[in-house]
Amino acid sequence: MHDTTGPPRRPGPYPLSRRTLLAGSLAAAGLGLAGCGSVADAASGRRALRQWNLFTGGDGARMVEMHDLYRREHPEIELRPTTYLWGIPYYTKFLMGAAGGRACDIATIHLSRLRGLGIDRLIDPVPTDLLAEYGVTEQTVLPNIWNNCLVDGRLYAIPLDTHLIVTYYNRTICEQAGVLDSDGRLIETTGTEDFTEMLRAVRDVTGQVGVSLDTYGAWNLFWSLYRQAGGDMSFDGGQVTMDDDRALEVLDFLRRLAEEGLAPTDSNGPATAANFTNEVAGLCIQGNWEVATFETAGLDFGMRPLQGIFGEPLTRGDSHAFVLPHRRTPDDAAVRAAVEYAAWMLQHSITWAGGGHVPAYLPVTEDPAYLDLRPQSDYRDAVRDAQFDPDAWFSGSAAPLQNDAASIFSGVFSGATTPEQALARFRQAAQQLVDTPSPV
Amino acid sequence: MTTHAGVTPAAAVPPAAGAARDRSPNRRRTSWAGLWFVLPFAALYALFLLWPMVSGLLTGFTDRSLGRDATSFVGLDNWAELVADPAVWSSLWNTLVFTALSTPPLVAIGLGMALLTDRARRVGWFLRFSFFAPFLIPVAVVALVWEWMYQPGFGLVNSGLTALGLAEVGWLSDADMVLLSVVITTVWWTVGFNYLLYLAALQGIPAHVYEAAALDGAGPWRRLVSITLPLLGRTTALVVMLQLVASLKIFDQVYLMTDGTGGPDYAARPIIQYIFESGFPSMRIGYASAVSYMFFAVIVIVSIAQFRLFVRKEESR
Numbered sequence: 001m002h003d004t005t006g007p008p009r010r011p012g013p014y015p016l017s018r019r020t021l022l023a024g025s026l027a028a029a030g031l032g033l034a035g036c037g038s039v040a041d042a043a044s045g046r047r048a049l050r051q052w053n054l055f056t057g058g059d060g061a062r063m064v065e066m067h068d069l070y071r072r073e074h075p076e077i078e079l080r081p082t083t084y085l086w087g088i089p090y091y092t093k094f095l096m097g098a099a100g101g102r103a104c105d106i107a108t109i110h111l112s113r114l115r116g117l118g119i120d121r122l123i124d125p126v127p128t129d130l131l132a133e134y135g136v137t138e139q140t141v142l143p144n145i146w147n148n149c150l151v152d153g154r155l156y157a158i159p160l161d162t163h164l165i166v167t168y169y170n171r172t173i174c175e176q177a178g179v180l181d182s183d184g185r186l187i188e189t190t191g192t193e194d195f196t197e198m199l200r201a202v203r204d205v206t207g208q209v210g211v212s213l214d215t216y217g218a219w220n221l222f223w224s225l226y227r228q229a230g231g232d233m234s235f236d237g238g239q240v241t242m243d244d245d246r247a248l249e250v251l252d253f254l255r256r257l258a259e260e261g262l263a264p265t266d267s268n269g270p271a272t273a274a275n276f277t278n279e280v281a282g283l284c285i286q287g288n289w290e291v292a293t294f295e296t297a298g299l300d301f302g303m304r305p306l307q308g309i310f311g312e313p314l315t316r317g318d319s320h321a322f323v324l325p326h327r328r329t330p331d332d333a334a335v336r337a338a339v340e341y342a343a344w345m346l347q348h349s350i351t352w353a354g355g356g357h358v359p360a361y362l363p364v365t366e367d368p369a370y371l372d373l374r375p376q377s378d379y380r381d382a383v384r385d386a387q388f389d390p391d392a393w394f395s396g397s398a399a400p401l402q403n404d405a406a407s408i409f410s411g412v413f414s415g416a417t418t419p420e421q422a423l424a425r426f427r428q429a430a431q432q433l434v435d436t437p438s439p440v
Numbered sequence: 441m442t443t444h445a446g447v448t449p450a451a452a453v454p455p456a457a458g459a460a461r462d463r464s465p466n467r468r469r470t471s472w473a474g475l476w477f478v479l480p481f482a483a484l485y486a487l488f489l490l491w492p493m494v495s496g497l498l499t500g501f502t503d504r505s506l507g508r509d510a511t512s513f514v515g516l517d518n519w520a521e522l523v524a525d526p527a528v529w530s531s532l533w534n535t536l537v538f539t540a541l542s543t544p545p546l547v548a549i550g551l552g553m554a555l556l557t558d559r560a561r562r563v564g565w566f567l568r569f570s571f572f573a574p575f576l577i578p579v580a581v582v583a584l585v586w587e588w589m590y591q592p593g594f595g596l597v598n599s600g601l602t603a604l605g606l607a608e609v610g611w612l613s614d615a616d617m618v619l620l621s622v623v624i625t626t627v628w629w630t631v632g633f634n635y636l637l638y639l640a641a642l643q644g645i646p647a648h649v650y651e652a653a654a655l656d657g658a659g660p661w662r663r664l665v666s667i668t669l670p671l672l673g674r675t676t677a678l679v680v681m682l683q684l685v686a687s688l689k690i691f692d693q694v695y696l697m698t699d700g701t702g703g704p705d706y707a708a709r710p711i712i713q714y715i716f717e718s719g720f721p722s723m724r725i726g727y728a729s730a731v732s733y734m735f736f737a738v739i740v741i742v743s744i745a746q747f748r749l750f751v752r753k754e755e756s757r
Binding site: 088091092118121216266268393394408411436439440 | 503505506507508509517521525526527610613700701704705706716717720721722723724727
């Protein structure tokens with residue numbers, strides 16, 4: 001900030017003229033008015049509903065589409081959605097708003113973050129009777145997802161979807177590589193050897209790499225494979241408890257993929273999508289949210305759940321969910337509007353499903369319109385076994401543990417760190433987080 | 441936010457009159473009236489600056505969190521934790537390295553550009569405009585433009601390098617390069633401010649001094665070293681101090697250019713970003729306050745050391 005010494009002023013007293021006083025008080029009144037975010041628009045009698053979200057990608061466009069429909073069906077409500085940048089910027093905004101008790105009426109979060117965001121202090125419970133009134137109950141959501149929304153038996157989140165790590169395959173390339181079956185689906189593989197054999201065949205066609213991976217966001221893939229291998233992780237009793245042998249096995253597998261040229265050594269999120277659309281790779285392992293990108297690129301591609309590489313085909317999942325940020329002054333009407341909105345969004349999540357996420361609301365997933373939605377419905381069953389992140393305040397999407405892991409594991413792909421070093425550093429980083437006094 | 445503390449050269453000049461004060465009792469009475477005039481300012485100053493400073497210091501001794509209501513006094517726990525926290529020291533180190541790398545070019549290039557402008561009077565307006573223009577661009581735009589320029593493959597810098605037959609550089613993806621990339625961007629962006637201070641000072645050097653020196657047979661180099669640079673001494677002291685403080689406060693460019701990650705392996709994460717991460721996304725207000733005060737102490741020490749250094753120089757002259 002700069003103090004600029006303005007134009008030279010004439011010396012002497014400044015008489016406060018009536019005009020200046022008037023202008024000043026008008027400006028002050030204007031500021032005061034702008035400061036009160038009026039909850040109900042008195043003039044039109046419409047209720048304002050403020051929603052905050054973090055969808056800047058292809059899913060953001062889907063949300064805008066749903067909001068347009070919501071507005072047409074709810075002329076009495078003035079929906080005011082605000083999109084913030086995914087990750088730390090969004091959560092900063094959310095936390096600060098909720099800490100002041102004056103956030104929005106309803107906000108999206110990652111379910112994996114729910115327990116670390118200040119239950120009861122920053123997030124208010126969802127009135128289940130009200131939610132049931134609008135048609136969303138325990139019976140309309142998969143049990144594993146519903147249970148994740150409960151803290152001490154009380155509901156704090158309304159799950160919109162589950163998103164997974166999936167395998168995308170380019171049909172043209174895979175056909176040439178001979179890894180498609182007669183129905184045009186990617187062949188089944190079991191185990192590491194089978195999988196790498198397939199990658200070699202694909203690599204021989206592309207001439208570059210077999211599979212496109214996000215080497216700067218490898219937590220998702222690591223956690224999926226580590227869970228497949230039977231690994232577990234917990235932070236109870238101030239200790240990092242994990243299965244070192246299994247973790248090493250997985251990290252060494254990732255190292256081998258990069259070393260053999262089957263996967264890139266250096267690829268961030270956007271590059272991972274670009275490598276698949278530019279046919280640098282014939283396969284891509286990434287979150288299901290890239291489907292819109294690939295459809296826009298006009299690729300002939302299919303999707304399937306992540307293969308069982310180290311055992312059962314388990315895959316990391318997380319859910320986007322709606323929460324009610326803490327209110328300093330209770331407002332039942334606002335809560336009702338917010339819950340009604342969330343239920344409406346769940347019931348209309350067929351549009352949302354087009355963006356790749358698997359709807360959490362069961363009636364939508366059983367709808368023929370969803371089953372016809374290909375390739376989006378081809379991996380829906382993997383949701384039942386979705387592997388959520390380990391439970392801790394520092395764990396979950398865009399949380400410190402994931403950021404540290406992503407940073408450390410990127411060296412395994414580039415060859416800068418050995419799997420053993422990476423594991424040691426991950427353990428150290430996790431222990432550091434465990435030793436940090438919990439803020440919740 | 442820009443990286444400069446706001447002081448203009450004019451503000452650094454002490455008021456000329458003021459040494460000779462009329463000390464008659466009559467005068468003293470009117471000075472009491474003055475108190476009422478400063479009261480609004482003093483009240484706001486106390487409310488919005490002094491109290492937050494005290495409250496921040498006190499918060500550093502608690503476990504205050506955004507995520508829960510209860511706050512308790514934890515004594516020196518936060519301070520013990522920060523001493524043992526490697527992230528504090530690595531990010532403080534990044535801030536210091538950034539300051540050490542960015543300050544010399546920001547001062548030297550600013551001076552060089554000012555000398556050039558002072559010389560090339562005919563195109564002066566054009567140089568003034570071009571050298572100062574980047575400083576007017578908001579940080580978000582600067583970060584975005586440079587992020588694209590640093591891109592591998594199609595980025596301006598790397599495609600230039602490959603066109604010359606050189607190897608690509610991972611400007612933002614290589615842990616050894618990322619801080620240097622931010623330094624380059626920052627120099628380009630903010631050097632205009634130092635340039636302006638130097639230019640103003642240069643124009644304040646009377647022409648007759650140069651004339652006299654020229655008559656005595658001093659060449660251009662001699663005139664630069666023996667007249668221009670010594671007469672710019674005070675400005676240099678000011679520029680260096682402002683620059684050190686501004687560079688120590690590095691945050692915006694790094695945060696934006698690394699998409700909030702702090703670079704590969706946190707190689708460019710400055711201490712302010714770590715304070716921000718501890719305080720807001722991680723909700724630990726108490727701990728973040730303690731780290732802020734540690735950093736505040738560092739800034740004070742650097743400023744005092746620098747001030748001492750320049751004052752001694754002035755005296756020895």
